[in-house]
Each structure stands twice: as structure tokens, then as C-alpha cells.
Amino acid sequence: MSDDPILSARGLSLSFGAVRALDGVSLDLWPGEVLAIVGESGSGKSTLLRVMAGEARPDAGAVTYRDTLGASMEVHGMGEPALRRLARTEWGFVRQDAREGLRMGVSAGGNVGERLMATGARHYGSIREEAARWLERVEISPSRIDDRPGTFSGGMRQRLQIARTLVTRPRLVFMDEPTGGLDVSVQARLLDLIRGLVSDLGIAVALVTHDIAAARLLAHRLVVMREGRIVEEGLTDRVLDDPRHPYTQLLVSSVLAA
């Protein structure tokens, strides 16, 4: 891990009318680190993710990204062309609903190849080879490379979305409830896959989840959000085994033991 955070948020605030979705949130994400943002519905965690990824503009505060060369840039001040270039090269975004993150009318191979083509790949054979390799890596049979995502199960779609995001080897990936809406056994395999890929590739991940178990499995560090504020943060095991804030204690104690 290097000395400087890859992404820093400082004093982020955002209100929707009278609702304060973010209220002075600051956090750092370090290269190669998985940071889980947990909290109940409406705590502002998804909004925080969208603001950090430049998809929403905060009322106050700033997000700074440090690129491969060590140059730092303001996410909300760099302009749309630069932000889009980042979003398809050094960043990735995995959505809860695979239908938002995938092109449903395009084959699995085309979905994985899109980011390659968007960054200038123009050799059909090598794009296809790379797509097949990634399908295999996320445990989808390469024989299904020409099938559309509509014919895939929910878990497969989510794995396809991950392949499509990671194919250009981003440094920073935002994940919004990547296991939401899947059944428990599928969730477990997907979490396992994400954990393997993230540690192999050394990607920094900002993971939004309401699933404490997923956070414990994947995350190095944890922040707990409530009503737009961070109420507790620390190493995952420390926060989950020794929660200090009353809300975190409530959250941890409400997990059902199997």
C-alpha cells in the first residue's frame, strides 16, 4: 500500500429538500483496500457512493482522486470528458441491478468487450479472446459468449457485470450492493469470486452493502453510516467484534445467526 489515499472525500454534504442525505462525510480509500460502507436503508450510503464516483454533485465538500501517475484531481471539477475517460479506464462501477450495468441487447462477449473497444481496441480476434478469458475467470462457460444476458440467471448476470467492469483492470471499483437480490448460496459464491479477483488484481473497492456478513468477508475496513453521517469507522473485525457506537451495536446484534 502506498502512502497516499487513492480517493479522499472531505466534508461532503448533500440535501434532497429537507432530507440531509449526506451531512459532512469525510473518508479516505487507500490503494488495494476494500472499504465497506454499511448502514440501514436511507442512511445515505448509496448517495455517498454516487457522489464519490462523480455521478452526483455534492452541495458542499470535495472528492479528490489520485491517478496512476500520482497527480491528484477534483472529481467534480475535472469536467465530463475527463470523468468519462476515468470511468471507462481506471474506474469501474458494479450496480445492484445487473440490468443497469449491462447492455441487455448485446451478447455476453460484446458486454465484456465494450470497455476494451471504448479504450481503442480494434482487433476483433483479440477482443473476443480477452472476453472468453474473462468469462472463464468469472465461471461462465465461454461457449455462452454469444448469448445475451437475458438468458442468464441472476448470479450469472452479476458475474458478467463484474467481468465487464474488470476487463480493463481498473484501479478503483465502486460496488453498490453487488449481492443484493440473490439467494444465499449464489451470494456466497459471488462473494468468494469478488474476494479472489480483488486480491489478485489489487483493486481498491468502495463497497456499499447492508449485509454485515458480506462486509466481514470482503472488507478490510468498515464505515457505519446513519442519517447521512459516519457514526463509526475502523478495521472490520474491530468494528464488528467490538462495536462502540450504540447504533453499530444494534446493527451487529440484529444479524441473525444461522
Added chain:
Amino acid sequence: MSTPMPESGYNFAYLDEGTKRMIRRALLKAVAVPGHQVPFGSREMPLPYGWGTGGIQVTAAVIGPEDTLKVIDQGADDTTNAVSIRRFFARVAPGLRTTERTAEATVIQTRHRIPETPLSEGQVMVYQVPQPEPLYKLEPRRAETRRLHALADYGLMQVKLYEDIARQGRVGSSYDHPVMVGGRYLMAPSPIPAFDNPKMHMSPALQLFGAGRERRLYAVPPYTEVRSLDFEDHPFEPLRANGHCALCGARDTYLDEMITDDRGGRLFVCSDTDHCATRREEKAA
């Protein structure tokens, strides 16, 4: 062909001078930014949308009494659309000459083809365009396609070509195959066959495109690079039927397939009627 009498009561070439000026302004902008779609205030024309209202408005804005107009539809000068547009201009533009000869024309309005006879400097091609947005089948939101053009973010189009090869084994569209103009803007060449795409590249003629229903104009100035999209290992190939013209014997022109009876009889003829007739005259002489 008898020349119809010019009709009184209309301004020259049907449109009023204010409208022509508006269209010319949009055309100047289009020529200045090759391949970029410029909005314009499309007028009601005395023919239905889809029959060339955009092309007619562009033609009306650029022709003068000293011009010679040729109109083709699918390469032919004698089909309904071509004949009625030619008659229309003969009626509302006194002094304007019409022709079927590519070499004699100063303005050529076209639907679906570029003439086989090479174009020369000073000629103006006017294309009738049904859908000016090359990305519309991939991205239905017009605000979003404009953003993609502004950022030159054309990975999506390449994805479509990828899908074509994955399904059909080759870069797929036989007509309206997308092109990059001047290395900057992605452009729909109008529904001309892919066979004609190479003729746009470095053409000495000025090429103007009008989409009446969609209210967009765009242009390719003379001697501009026009490259058909493809992959390094699946290069663009101009498609044509594998055969020769039954009338003039040409083996290098774009061919139409004609069904001659109901027992499977068929033959190929040149789609460019003027080029075919000229070749036959030269043979007979």
C-alpha cells in the same frame, strides 16, 4: 421528356428567401464542422415525410436558375420519386435545367445511391436522409447521443459491429454503414449501399445531407477523409452482388436483382441507369 410549364405565384424553388437563408446558414455551419448534425427549421413540403423532404429543402436552398439538376432514386432517373421531384423543381424554378446525365449535372439529389460516374469539383450531392443519427438504434436518448458525439465516445458503435461479426461472420450492414468523417464525427451516410461508401472518401464534390422529419442537416466538404468503421482483422468490404449487368455487361457496378418470371428466372442489371445507358451507347457506336 416535355418540360412542364413553370408555375406562377411561387418564389424561385418554392421556399421563401428567409427560409433559404436559414437553411444556407445551417449548411455553412455543417460544412464548417464536417459530419456534425446541425438542427434546422424543417418546413412542410408538398410531399410526405420519408419521400425526401430534407433533400428537397437543401436542393431548393442551393440551386439557382443557372444550375442543372439531376435526381436519382435507387440509382435510377426514371422511378416515381426521382421523376416527381424533378418535375417539382421544373415547375417551381423557372430557368433551371434538369438532366439525367451525371457529368452534366451541377446539383444531384439522391436517395440510396452515389452515381457510378466519378464526381468532379463544383458538383453538389444532396442526400435524402431518413435517420441522421448513426447511434439511434443503440442509444435511444437524443440528449445522450449528442453527448456521445461531443465527447467522440464511439465505443458503442464498435460494439454493434462486434455483434454483427459474432452473428454473421462479417462487418454487417449492407447499407447505411457508419463512417468517421475527418477522424472526428461518426456519421450516417444515409441508406446508400456499403458499396458506395468508398466514393465519399476524398470526393471532389460537396456532399450535403438533409433529414426533413428529423430536422437535421450535415455535410462532407470536398476532399474530406471518410472512413468506414471496421476491425483490423475484419476490414470493411464494399459488398456487391457477384454477377454482371445483363444490359451493359459491367462487372464493377452496383447491381439490382430483377425477377423475370415466376419460375425462378432472374438477372442482374446496373442500378445506375445513366451509367448503364452511356456504356451501351458507347458499345453501339
